[in-house]
Structure formats: structure tokens, C-alpha cells
Amino acid sequence: MAIAFVATSKLPTAFGDFNISVFQDPETGEEHVALSKGLEQPPSTPVLVRVHSECLTGDAFASLKCDCGPQLKATQKLIDEAGQGVILYLRQEGRGIGLTNKIRAYALQDQGHDTVDANLMLNLPADARKYDMCKIMLNHLHVKQVKLITNNPLKINALKALGIDVVDRVALTVGLNPFNEQYLKTKLERMAHMYKKDDF
Template structure:
């Protein structure tokens, strides 16, 4: 993947002040964002990092079908509290299948299928995300060692495969509610998420 830094700016938020940096693939024009805090002062200590895939329904509309919105908000709060960290906000809606297919998968989940089977019934992979842009983004930000905020072992392995030094994992256990209990159980039982 070819991805390049485009621009950055200050971004005051309800969680605190951050720097927002945009990266873009020059061929596809696909954009990804790094939301960072405290990186302007070089520090060799491991940096808190969350890889967060875009979730319009959870992040913007506060959907109770997933735990994405609460994960994003909790991570922003944690980075604000720690004073240093990065959220790599990847434009990979619906685990990489896109918004339209995600809503089609939601409709199948409404009929009783779990999140994995819904994707497979649409002839799509259970998880189509890629993480190769993460190494370019982290390198640009000067992050050398990572404390990864995740429940997903695939993200840990993906970063290690890219040569990123993942020194620790922090669990992110937020957003559970009666409407997403089966979804979270499926992620644990069928996708090996660590809850």
C-alpha cells in the first residue's frame, strides 16, 4: 500500500485537545486519520496506540449493536489522561466490507445470524481489514514502541508482522449492553477476541 501524509491541524474535542493528521493513498484517494496527543516531544517510552476501524453507526450514531463508539470515546479519554497516545482511525467500515454491505449484514443479523455468518452469507470475508498503512502512519509520527489498546489478537499480529514493536496490550472492555451481548460473544468465541 502506498499512503502519504497530507496535512495536520489542532483538533479540540470534548475529550481534550488533539492533533489530527490525514494520510491518503495517492492512487485510490482513500484517506486514514491519526489522532494524536503528546508526540511533539520525543519520548522512547512505549506509546498508547489504538487501531480503530471506522464505524459510522457506532461512532457517529451511538449504535447499541456494537461497542465501537464506546471504545473510541474511552480511548480518547485514556490518551487525554495519559497525555500521550495515538488513535489510527482507518477508513475500513464494517471490518472492511463497506457501509452498504455492513447494513446488509445487519439485516441478516436481524434475522438471527451472527456477525461472522452474516458476512459469509453475503459471500464476503468475516474480516477484510488491512493494516499495512499503520506502519507508515506510526513511522511518520515517530512512534517506535507500542502499547496496543485492543481486544483483537489479529491487530497485535498484524503490527508485529509489519515490524512494529508491540511491547504490551491493554484490554478495552467498554460498551457492553443487552443489545450487543450476542455480538460480543461471537467476537470472543468465533474471532478469538480477548474479553
């Protein structure tokens, strides 16, 4: 069974007023969220979109080990300023390995291993995320063309493979700090993320 739309509501936030829509995967019970603005009518121009995978430590607890929380907040601000856009918030904690395994990987990182090797040492893929639900969610919002807010080329390729028309990429470099410098360098050097070396 396909991921299905469940409900939508208005959501005032510290970064402006949004609509929040919930989609559920009937097989897993996972609930994915679209946080949107300015999409009450089908858009006629490309829409700012961020595909953001859940990160409890970064999004909720303001962890400095990653840049997830700052990316989410900066995207909300960017969309509010633009007057239109959507964040697809996917329940794929720890690049899809789940919270428990993510913390296990964190413990290995504390010993000096990078994020890729930590996952592999747990016999897990470096990135286990899936993006099929993005097309269903964007179709529901009538978004036909996307300006993707990302530094990750795999996301661009994954969305294009689903038939989503990604017409542009919007870089987002925020949240760099001494605690996540190695994490971000690993994304640059081992996962082909599109940071610039002088960002560090």
C-alpha cells in the same frame, strides 16, 4: 504508491486537545486519520495506540449494536489522561466490507445470524481489514514502541508482522449492553477476541 501524509492541525475535543493528521492512499482516495497527543517530540517510551476502524453507525450514530463508539470515546479519554498516545482511525467500514455490505449484514443479523455468518452468507470475508498503513502513520509520528489498546489478537499479530514493536496490550471493555451481547460473544467465541466470559 504508498499512503502519504497530507496535513495536520490542532483539534480540541470533548476529551481534551489533540492533533489530527490526515494520510491519503493515492490509489483508492481513502483518507486515514491519526488523532495524537503528546507526540510533538519523538517519544522515548512506548506509546498508547489504538487502531480503530471506521464505524459510522457506532462512532457517529451511537449504535448499540456494537461497542465501537464507546471504545473510541474511552480511548480518547485514556490518552488524554496519560498525556500521550495516538488513535489510528482507518477508513475500513464494517471490518473492511464497506457501509452498504455492513447494512446488508445487519439485515441478516436481524434474522438471527451472527456477524461472522452474515458476512459469509454475502460471500464476504469475516474480516477484510488491512493494516499496512499503520506502519507508515506510526513512522511519520516517530512512534517506535506501541502499547496496543485492543481485545483483538489479530491486530497484535498484524502489527507485529509489519515490524511494529508491540510491547504490551491494554484491554478495553466498554459499551456492553443487551443489544450487542451476542455480537461480543461472537467476537469472543469465533474470532478469539480477548474478552473474559464474566464480562457478559
